[in-house]
Amino acid sequence: MQFTIKAAAPEKLGADTLVFAAFPDQNKPALQKNQPAATRAMDAHLGGKLSVLIERGALKMAAGSLCELHGFDEHNTCTRIVLVSLGKHAEFGERALREALRTSARALADSVGKTALYALTALELDRLPGRDAAWLMQQAACALANATYRYDSGKAKTDKTDEPPKGIARITLLATRAAPALPRAVEQGQAIAEGMALARQLGDMPANRCTPTHLAETAQALGKEFGFKVQVLKRKEMEGLGMGALLSVARGSHQPPKFIILHYQGAKDAGQKPVVLVGKGVTFDSGGISLKPGEAMDEMRFDMCGAASVLGAMRAAARLALPINVVGLIPATENLPGGNASKPGDVVTSLSGQTIEILNTDAEGRLLLCDALTYAERFQPECVIDIATLTGAIIIALGKIPSGLMANDDELARALIDCGQYSGDRVWQMPLWPEYQELLDSNFADMANIGGRFAGPITAASFLARFTKAYRWAHLDIAGTAWLTGTSKGATGRPVPLLVEFLLRRAAQVKAARPVRKTSARNARA
């Protein structure tokens, strides 16, 4: 999908499909001053036909509702107009706007025709504090590109339908005025969508194909494509390091575990401290000897979505050539029962030296992550963020709307909350107070790997907190947000938008810090 930004009168820009937004309740007597300026211009050009239709109730009140008009415009080449509802004018806000972006993007992804003019990117934003035209460009480009995602099963394409191929190839994004920030914003939106597509593709891939080895090969291919270093540690090397917790999970599986390390070095200054992203990569979680019930167990193929989001975010960082350093760590394994599998009551020694009593082999994510988090220390990180489909309890607590956030540093937590708001990929913080730690007491080791019935997401994070004392750390529990169930079952690509926004802000920070030195050096020479 190719985007062009145009700041011009919309009625002068022809395309196969025109997409305009409108408030269904601002129709009398004609399209009034409250309607978006671009929509008013188009309406005037069409002799008020749009306002007549809206007045007749053709556009529904719910934000995101669509109304299609065909063969409408005899003055230019357009054959089709898609009107998108912005909802009740008085209730307009970010939620309505996101809904309109989402449904219109979907409509374009399912459209026939080659070109489209998209007018939602020229919407007035005065009622959305803190949001500007660049933000809207980024969000729209991301939504439009993300809507074109199709799971690639890799199977031979045999279906010979007579239908013309779907999906618009070229989209003109309408802008109120040209600004240098806009092309970069579109590029960012595309990079985020491509990162999401990678994460979704890996999540959707069945567990017999998306193995730890496949994750490692994907990381290596990414490193090759974008020119960064990728290391893959095998079982022997992990044994040598002493990753006893990670390896205890891999015992029941015939698939070899992998510890994947991605080094993206975008900073000029090689000594710049990296952001370390750690992603849970359980390519299938049966629960192990503490076997899960059968219902919906197939969804445990998505238990590597943390790993997938690390790959997606790092792809976006590399594609945008962000001037920062990012290290990705992916402990990858299956969790299966077997004659050699870990058993409830087994005690293992983690890379940190702390011992763990495995009371439930289904609490395996934290066993992988604790060794990866200890390994992260060697990079002297700016901060560490782990991303994991860690607990079913986070879905009970928060549903499938925000990801759970817990952190040992309030400033980092605050930053992630802000990034979530801005990107629309939201998080909700839960407490990580020391009082919870005693729930992990064990009679036979330094800690147990489960904390009982109470506060599941917090005891899981409290376990991880014992391995993250050396740096600023945040934990994202994405068990509720990484995939959808039911008829729309599939990976969402979250939290790639959140992570990329976090990396974009770090890049802006280091950029803001750098020119000071540059300018003074130039002045000194002059």
Ligand code: BES
């Ligand atoms: N991968 C699961 C978490 C999960 C469960 C995500 C259901 C999405 C839906 C994780 O490894 C797990 O099994 N967690 C256990 C922890 C418990 C044994 C303390 C859980 O949530 O039941």
Ligand code: MN
């Ligand atoms: Mn589990």
Ligand code: ZN
């Ligand atoms: Zn799991």
